[in-house]
Amino acid sequence: MIATMVFAAGHGTRMRPLTDTRPKALIEVAGRPLIEHALEQVAGPGPRAVNAHAHAALLRAHLADRPGLTFIEEPVLLETGGGLRNALPVLGDGPVLTMNADAVWTGPRARDTLLAHWDPARMDGLLLMIPPDRALGQAGGSFSLDPDGRLVRDRAGLVYTGAGIVKTEGLAAFADPVFSLRELWFAMLAEGRLSGCVHPGQWADVGTPDGIALAEAMLDRAA
Template sequence: MPDAVMLFAAGFGTRMGALIRDRPKPLVEVAGRALLDHALDQCARIPRRVVNAHYHAEQIEAHVAGLGIPVSIEKPEILDTGGGLRRALPLLGPGPVFTLNTDAVWRGPNPLHRLAAAWDPGTMDALLLCVPLFRAHGRQGGGDFTLDHGRLSRGGDMVYTGAQIVNPALLEGIEGDAFSISALWDKAQATDRMRGIPYCGHWCDVGHPGGIKVAEEMLRDV
């Protein structure tokens, strides 16, 4: 089981509109708590937690001050998820890591525990947690993948939840500073070392203003 998690909190969150005029998206509140805190709940037992930041980075730093969580600042340019992971590697340490987006809310079993139970470093370099489209609350648009006996292919009705385990060795050979985590998936898929598993609970995308109400309704249904 990986002992480090990367929490992606550096995005601009432009779909949030006026809600992020003076704060970063991870500090937008759902049910009275910041999105970042909802994400931190999921990885409370992971020894090493790292958050990245770019937009209003000082607010992210202040929010986690006193928690012993280092912040990987991306300046002057934002690095996207793949570049952000590469920048944070000195803080994360060696070996596979969890990564977790901070613009979602969960209802059900801990997603990282689900990933850890299915992780097999002998056959995998990337393991993505996906949820069926009908349980992807607040989702705008279709799915991301088809899941067939553990293997993923692009397109379909399975939505990537933003939670995964990935081997940072996949970063080797990728050029440029800013790039998406999907570049790592392409490499893992090319060697048949990319897998997926379904999430049995409920998940809500809070990347847009309408997702806040949907998430709060989902949480009230517990």
């Protein structure tokens, strides 16, 4: 049984002015808040946590009736790596499925694709990627896959979707409480222990107001 961490603690700076009065995770796409799109992608058994920072009280109220979900407010923004480490007392010591709360998906659920490819014997991390031609609102790539499915840094390659699975033991190596999960990935990458798999559907980044219309049009086409 794998634990799940949904990252919803950003300031939502790129989404202003919509985030002047609410967290980005409560911005609606196709009539549903972004946090609901994210939770749908990772629904399943195991401990679950959602973090928040800006306008945290609004997100806490929205999620108040969710069984098995722990809400973690960060008075100081810890970024993704620090936020995950802060949540480990809730999530436990095993691998954690991580999900950013600012995207919308079509096709199979992210959880299902990741678990189908997860092999802890040869992986410390697994990132869900997508080709640029199926990634709306995100032009730049970040990695490509070698013949064995390991990730190689490549700015012309695949786009990271914001979903993955990581073993968390390596988080203890970072002295600063505030750090990005990318730092953990790069340590895994150096050891050949960071792999990737490809989402077979479409994906839309909803980090800006313009992303809302792109995502809604994508969902309409898939309906």
